[in-house]
Amino acid sequence: MKQCKKNLERLLGAVAAVMLCISSLLQVPVMADELKVYARAALLMDASNGRILYEENGYEKLPMASTTKIMTCILALEYIKEHETTVWEEPVEVSGHAASMPKVKLGVQKGDKFLLEDLLYSLMLESHNDTAVAIAEYIDGSVPAFAQRMNEKARSLGCRDTNFITPNGLDAEADGKTHETTAADLARIAAYALKNEDFRKIIGTRSYTFPELSGRRTFQVYNKDRFLDLMDGAIGIKTGFTGKAGYCFVGALERDKKTFVSVVLGSGWPPHKNWKWEDTKTLMEYGLSKYTEKCILQPYTYRPLPVEEGISAQAAIRLESGDREKELTMLLSAEDIVKVTRQYPQKLKAPVTEGTCIGYEKYFVNGQLWRSYKILTAESVDLRTYSYCLQQIFMLYF
Structure with missing residues (x-):
């Protein structure tokens, strides 16, 4: 009898384990499409709102090589804006540590002085490692x-x-x-950087000449981003390579009112230098062909709600203010499923205060919450008290 009980417990345990595994498998999001890419991680994002349109290992932590310099550049640009009265008077002085960085490098020497803005072209166009350290030490x-x-x-x-x-x-x-990131995080950083017009200007510059401030030397740097010539509307952004990271690239493209950011990490190792370009083009063409701009706004009339124990029988309600049409205009594919839910009580209880949140109107895309709007009371309704009733009777008869 005890043996039967043990066998039954083992059987139930095995069934539970199988059910748990099945449940876990069912919860894993599966992309509707599978693109042929070489990269260990690949991702495409709608840069206008941060929505991920495609990802393959997009949340796996990986080294990112010189795509790191996107963050270095945007922080330097923000530093320049915050200290615009001093950065022109206080040049970057290169330390021995910065000058000792390995290739790829500008070839600066200890004691060299530069304008911070000039070094950003060295940083982004030719990906110089010594420049990056000089910038970091100057700022912090x-x-x-x-x-x-x-x-x-x-x-x-x-x-x-x-x-x-x-x-x-x-x-x-x-x-x-x-030192690592994910394709999803790196796309967020890139999309943020693209909002800065000075950043866009730098990554789109083909060549740039600048002096070492003593006048001893002049440098000329050239943009190594081949993607700029691969597709109409290409913006850049940044290549990268290390032994651990492999070939990496973060790209951006604007066309037909669409702005995409793509990320490929570990897109081959030598001699496959061109795989990152092939992967990027595959991602961008996927976005261009599959997604169109649509407004998912579903107009709805909110009718007044009855109010219990109030001096008025009902109270008006409304959605919070905002440009919902703009916020709910996005890139969608034919497979995307949009769902709207409205959750709020069917009656209110006095006292009611104008502007009180009583519920939410929510928009979901493929089961994920996209936008949420508060449902608010549009007017106040006082509680119907004994003194109020006496006052009304008095006004009625006297």
Whole structure:
């Protein structure tokens, strides 16, 4: 009898384990399409709103090589804006540490002085590692301090799986952590950077000449981003390569009122230098052909609700203010499913205060919450009290 009980317990345990596995499998999101890409991680984002349109291993933590410099550049641009009265008077002075960085490098020497803005072209057009460190040390005094700034910015953008250690993207480990990100986080950073017109100007520049401020040398840098010539509407953004990361590229494209950001990480190793371009083109063509701009707004009339124990029998309700048509215009494919829910009580109880949130109108795309709007009371209704009733009787008869 005991043996039967044990066998039954084992059987039930096995069934439970199988059901748990099936449940886990069912919860894994599956992309409707599978693109042929070489990259270990690939992702396409609608840059206008941050919606991910395609991803393959998009949330896997991986090294990102010199695509790191996107963050270095945008932080430097924001620093220039915040300190615009001093950056022109206080040039970047290169340290021995910055000058010692490995290739790819500008070839600066200890004591060289540059304008911060000039170094950003060296950083982004030719991906110079010595330039990145010089920028970091100028802004925060040291690489670790600047890395802290990078990580704080990443968190503020919603990047929870990113850890910066260096400003140039060289493979690194510190305090048990690795210099790494995900394709999803890197796309968020790139989409944010694209909102800065100075950033766009830099990554779209074909060549740039600038001096070392002593006048001893002049440098000319050239844009190495081949994607600029691969597709109409290409914007850039940044290539990268290290032994651990492989070939990486973050790209952007604007065409037909669509703005895409693509990310490929680990898109081959030597001699497959061109795979990153093929992968990027595949992602961009997928976005252009599959997605069109649509407004998912579903107009709805909110009728007044009855009010219990109020001096008025009902109270008007409304949605919170906002440009919903703009917020709900997005890129959709034929397979995308939009659902709208409206949750609010069918009656209210006095007293009612104007502007009180009583529910939400929610828009879901493929089961994921996209936008949520508060349903508010549009007027106040006082409680019907004994003194109020006496007052009404008095006014009626006297």
